[in-house]
Amino acid sequence: MDDLTPEQVKRMAAAIGLFIADDDLEDVTFRLGATLEHLAALDRLEPPDPAPPAILEPDGP
Amino acid sequence: MSGVDLALLGVGALSDALRRREVSSEEIVRACLARIESLNPKLAAFVTVCAEAAVRAARRADGELARGRSRGPLHGIPFAVKDALWTKGVRTTNGSRLFEDFVPTEDATVVARLRAAGAVLLGKLNMMEIGFGPTLRPPFGVPRNPWNLERTTGGSSSGSASAVAARLVPLTLGADTGGSIRLPAALCGVVGLKPTRGRVSRYGLMGICPSFDAAGPLAASASDCAVALAAIAGHDRKDPTTTRAAVDDYTGAIGEGLAGVRIGVVEELMKSALLCPEVRGLVANAVAALEKAGARAEQISIPLIDHASAIYVAIAEPEGAARFRPYLLTRPHDIDVLPRRRLLSASLIPASVIPCARRLGERLRAQVDEALRAVDVLVSPATPSAAPPIATTGRVESKEDAWTTAVAGRSLFTNPFNITGHPALTVPCGFTAEDLPVGLQVIGRYYREADVLRVAAAYESITPWRARRPEV
Numbered sequence: 001m002d003d004l005t006p007e008q009v010k011r012m013a014a015a016i017g018l019f020i021a022d023d024d025l026e027d028v029t030f031r032l033g034a035t036l037e038h039l040a041a042l043d044r045l046e047p048p049d050p051a052p053p054a055i056l057e058p059d060g061p
Numbered sequence: 062m063s064g065v066d067l068a069l070l071g072v073g074a075l076s077d078a079l080r081r082r083e084v085s086s087e088e089i090v091r092a093c094l095a096r097i098e099s100l101n102p103k104l105a106a107f108v109t110v111c112a113e114a115a116v117r118a119a120r121r122a123d124g125e126l127a128r129g130r131s132r133g134p135l136h137g138i139p140f141a142v143k144d145a146l147w148t149k150g151v152r153t154t155n156g157s158r159l160f161e162d163f164v165p166t167e168d169a170t171v172v173a174r175l176r177a178a179g180a181v182l183l184g185k186l187n188m189m190e191i192g193f194g195p196t197l198r199p200p201f202g203v204p205r206n207p208w209n210l211e212r213t214t215g216g217s218s219s220g221s222a223s224a225v226a227a228r229l230v231p232l233t234l235g236a237d238t239g240g241s242i243r244l245p246a247a248l249c250g251v252v253g254l255k256p257t258r259g260r261v262s263r264y265g266l267m268g269i270c271p272s273f274d275a276a277g278p279l280a281a282s283a284s285d286c287a288v289a290l291a292a293i294a295g296h297d298r299k300d301p302t303t304t305r306a307a308v309d310d311y312t313g314a315i316g317e318g319l320a321g322v323r324i325g326v327v328e329e330l331m332k333s334a335l336l337c338p339e340v341r342g343l344v345a346n347a348v349a350a351l352e353k354a355g356a357r358a359e360q361i362s363i364p365l366i367d368h369a370s371a372i373y374v375a376i377a378e379p380e381g382a383a384r385f386r387p388y389l390l391t392r393p394h395d396i397d398v399l400p401r402r403r404l405l406s407a408s409l410i411p412a413s414v415i416p417c418a419r420r421l422g423e424r425l426r427a428q429v430d431e432a433l434r435a436v437d438v439l440v441s442p443a444t445p446s447a448a449p450p451i452a453t454t455g456r457v458e459s460k461e462d463a464w465t466t467a468v469a470g471r472s473l474f475t476n477p478f479n480i481t482g483h484p485a486l487t488v489p490c491g492f493t494a495e496d497l498p499v500g501l502q503v504i505g506r507y508y509r510e511a512d513v514l515r516v517a518a519a520y521e522s523i524t525p526w527r528a529r530r531p532e533v
Binding site for chain 1 (some may be wrong): 365368370371372374375378389390393398401402403405406408409410414417418420421424456457458459460461462463464468469
């Protein structure tokens with residue numbers, strides 16, 4: 001996984017209405033990068049559920 | 062009681078003295094208030110002291126005793142609570158400027174239950190801001206560890222642990238989402254219990270993460286925690302997540318000893334690369350002492366526990382971020398720099414990780430349940446090290462540093478049991494070369510707090526640690 005850049009993190013935050021001050025940006029980037037890296041390992045332990053989504057029949061069975 | 066500093070006694074001894082009419086509740090409360098006045102400026106354990114109300118409540122308790130009415134072992138006993146628990150008419154800050162003017166109109170259920178049991182509220186205790194990790198500049202003072210004022214208390218129930226350790230009050234309540242009762246209890250050398258999920262009401266707890274939040278007691282001994290748990294446990298119609306399962310006789314379990322008790326030492330936690338060798342040695346000594354007293358110990362593997370911190374972060378961090386998003390949007394600079402950065406980072410964790418983390422959390426619970434079919438309790442270190450120095454910068458230097466120091470490292474031994482919901486307690490198990498306390502974590506089956514209290518009390522009885530007190 002490529003490391004996130006501070007600019008990417010700032011844009012991600014802006015997309016959900018949050019502002020990250022320059023003083024906080026490097027720290028938040030390190031924290032988020034570390035978190036995403038460790039969370040990616042969870043996908044390898046528990047692959048996404050392969051079951052297909054349930055078919056909804058609007059008129060019922 | 063001549064010649065005895067009442068504030069130094071535990072709940073059991075004070076309760077016995079009250080029952081024998083050797084002392085009054087007002088005398089105990091005044092002794093605690095004097096100690097708070099003398100030591101709180103150094104420790105910053107209390108945010109609010111309810112001196113006048115406490116003396117009035119103590120007089121009422123004394124009046125009832127004089128009329129022959131006792132509400133039980135907590136009648137007339139002082140207590141204090143983490144400032145995340147609502148207290149009717151008493152400011153409840155959640156350790157933050159965001160809530161500095163918040164005065165609840167009712168008590169949290171746990172506070173109401175202690176009052177109904179006759180206990181006397183002395184005040185509110187300092188904590189890490191909003192319970193969300195270290196705080197660089199706490200708005201109500203820097204909590205200091207009574208064993209060494211330059212060391213952290215841990216948290217987030219910082220004052221709940223330091224106030225008991227320094228004998229400012231014999232009983233406190235804290236809250237634990239990833240270890241916030243057990244971590245400070247271990248670092249301050251007291252007993253702290255996170256009950257089973259659903260065992261104790263969370264109504265009126267200003268929590269972080271509804272999936273994992275728990276309220277529980279801290280005291281100088283396991284038996285004092287047992288008395289408190291008996292008062293606060295049980296179904297609460299105001300908290301639909303509480304169980305209707307019967308409340309055990311916790312105090313009755315104390316003193317049953319260790320003969321035949323099977324103990325599983327969690328292999329992965331003892332082998333953790335982040336565990337300081339001195340702590341590993343003290344925990345190994347504790348296991349040897351338990352075996353010598355009649356328990357049977359074996360190594361137990363819980364493979365998924367190595368991934369518990371990631372599972373915890375995937376669930377708890379987004380919940381915390383969602384809870385405090387309105388404040389992050391409108392008053393970010395009223396939040397200390399460290400929790401603010403943690404909230405910002407947590408806000409950017411994709412929701413897509415949560416289902417996978419929840420499934421893994423269920424698998425982890427199944428593994429812990431399986432381990433607890435082979436043994437009665439599990440044990441592990443409570444913290445990776447003894448109390449570190451109080452942080453002065455909190456700066457994260459790299460991505461690697463971020464995970465171990467800022468995101469998940471501190472709670473890696475405690476957060477697995479918030480994920481799984483099992484009851485877990487920490488009891489002092491020795492001191493480092495720097496004279497700092499270390500905690501042994503004891504984990505039990507669902508709703509079997511009696512087992513962890515029994516083992517902890519038996520351990521206390523065969524070791525000298527409980528008798529040691531810090532010179533503040």
